[in-house]
Amino acid sequence: MTFQEKSTLTMTAIMVLVYGWYFTLVLGPIAGSPAREVAYTGLMVAVVVLLVILAAASQVVLAIAFRSQANADDERDRLITLRSGEIAGYILAVGVCAGIGLAMMQSDTFWIAQALIGALVLAEVSKGVSKLVLYRRGL
Amino acid sequence: MAKPTHVTNRITELRAATNMSQAELGDLIGVTRQTVNAIERSKYSPSLEAAFRIARALNVSLDNVFQYPGQFPVRKLQRTTTTRKLTQDRDQLPPTT
Numbered sequence: 213m214t215f216q217e218k219s220t221l222t223m224t225a226i227m228v229l230v231y232g233w234y235f236t237l238v239l240g241p242i243a244g245s246p247a248r249e250v251a252y253t254g255l256m257v258a259v260v261v262l263l264v265i266l267a268a269a270s271q272v273v274l275a276i277a278f279r280s281q282a283n284a285d286d287e288r289d290r291l292i293t294l295r296s297g298e299i300a301g302y303i304l305a306v307g308v309c310a311g312i313g314l315a316m317m318q319s320d321t322f323w324i325a326q327a328l329i330g331a332l333v334l335a336e337v338s339k340g341v342s343k344l345v346l347y348r349r350g351l
Numbered sequence: 352m353a354k355p356t357h358v359t360n361r362i363t364e365l366r367a368a369t370n371m372s373q374a375e376l377g378d379l380i381g382v383t384r385q386t387v388n389a390i391e392r393s394k395y396s397p398s399l400e401a402a403f404r405i406a407r408a409l410n411v412s413l414d415n416v417f418q419y420p421g422q423f424p425v426r427k428l429q430r431t432t433t434t435r436k437l438t439q440d441r442d443q444l445p446p447t448t
């Protein structure tokens with residue numbers, strides 16, 4: 213497993229866990245709360261801070277554990293990153309269109325925000341998953 | 352699972368003949384050991400530049416390392432040849448008045 217693969221696996225797992233927690237709260241108790249606009253904003257700030265801390269910590273741990281591989285990045289890594297970015301781009305576009313659709317139907321800003329956050333998360337997770345698949349299956 | 356690339360190669364065999372590890376070959380051509388492994392298992396087709404570097408590192412010519420099995424479709428080849436012949440014949444005709 214290359215360093216890029218380990219890093220992608222870690223980051224994807226962190227994103228799934230953190231945003232899984234976020235959406236469980238937001239689509240559950242927060243969605244029915246009268247102060248949901250304030251609640252989700254506060255939660256979003258917490259999520260971003262948590263993500264930054266976990267991402268930095270995991271990268272430091274990986275870089276120390278696999279010091280010799282930490283700077284390894286070659287043409288295959290770059291091609292896999294490009295391909296997975298392409299897939300993520302399509303998913304993000306669909307999510308943004310869903311957000312625009314909600315705005316056109318004059319939906320609550322809370323739901324528009326959740327659709328856009330969901331699109332960003334799905335795009336990032338699909339990018340990670342497609343990278344891992346391409347590393348395993350080949351390209 | 353089908354191999355993602357149709358390009359086959361003899362890197363494993365040539366590497367063994369020169370007692371070179373995947374990591375050493377990777378270092379020589381500027382890719383990771385995992386990429387050399389992926390190339391050997393036909394899971395990744397290297398760029399033309401990397402292919403030339405591999406051939407140079409193994410001290411053989413490019414077509415001694417990489418092969419592309421199968422033939423050019425015969426009907427397409429015949430059509431291309433026929434078209435070329437007709438074009439040549441047409442060009443040799445005297446100009447019409």
